Amino acid sequence: MTVQIETTANNGVNTEALMGARDAFAQAPEAAAFTFRSTCSWVDGTESSNEINGYFGLGQEHTRPASFVINSDHPTVFAARDTAPAPPEIVLSALASCLTAGVASVAQHRGIQLNSIKAHAEGDVDVRGILGMDPDIRNGFGAIRVRFEIDADASEDDIRALVAQSQKRSAVFDLLTNPTNVHVDLA
Numbered sequence: 001m002t003v004q005i006e007t008t009a010n011n012g013v014n015t016e017a018l019m020g021a022r023d024a025f026a027q028a029p030e031a032a033a034f035t036f037r038s039t040c041s042w043v044d045g046t047e048s049s050n051e052i053n054g055y056f057g058l059g060q061e062h063t064r065p066a067s068f069v070i071n072s073d074h075p076t077v078f079a080a081r082d083t084a085p086a087p088p089e090i091v092l093s094a095l096a097s098c099l100t101a102g103v104a105s106v107a108q109h110r111g112i113q114l115n116s117i118k119a120h121a122e123g124d125v126d127v128r129g130i131l132g133m134d135p136d137i138r139n140g141f142g143a144i145r146v147r148f149e150i151d152a153d154a155s156e157d158d159i160r161a162l163v164a165q166s167q168k169r170s171a172v173f174d175l176l177t178n179p180t181n182v183h184v185d186l187a
Contacts, residue, residue, distance in 0.1 A: 015109040018107075037052070037054060038052045046080040047080075048072050053068070090121060092122065095172045098173065099148075112153065124144075
């Protein structure tokens with residue numbers, strides 16, 4: 001079954017292909033199982049470098065034409081060199097990126113032309129937990145806030161609905177708000 005989507009919006013998202021993928025995954029659910037990977041190498045001090053390339057999906061391995069690199073470090077207030085964003089900042093950027101992509105995709109699907117999107121993400125961390133000063137203080141974010149500035153050819157209610165649907169379908173929002181099994185081991 002081919003899904004025809006008539007739209008006047010051009011936000012650079014191929015929603016016809018996305019809707020086609022939904023139909024294909026309904027017929028072959030095993031193809032929807034993806035595994036993404038990142039390989040992190042220590043550089044020096046608290047700096048590390050993550051290389052991202054291959055992933056498994058659609059029943060097979062995929063390799064990108066080039067690897068992506070995301071470096072991380074810690075701020076100088078933690079006696080580090082501050083050569084790259086801190087890991088929690090990378091998590092915030094992942095959340096903002098995932099939600100923003102969702103807004104663009106949903107807007108395209110609904111025929112809403114976007115002019116601009118800016119997502120501001122911030123998270124609160126009490127570092128006494130990380131430093132082992134108080135076992136009752138968690139190591140991670142106590143709260144995260146995302147605020148959007150969206151200019152679109154739509155009503156405020158329609159824009160709010162875009163953000164709500166993006167949040168509902170965001171993989172990164174889900175992994176931050178629901179328990180995820182994480183296993184750490186030695187090779």
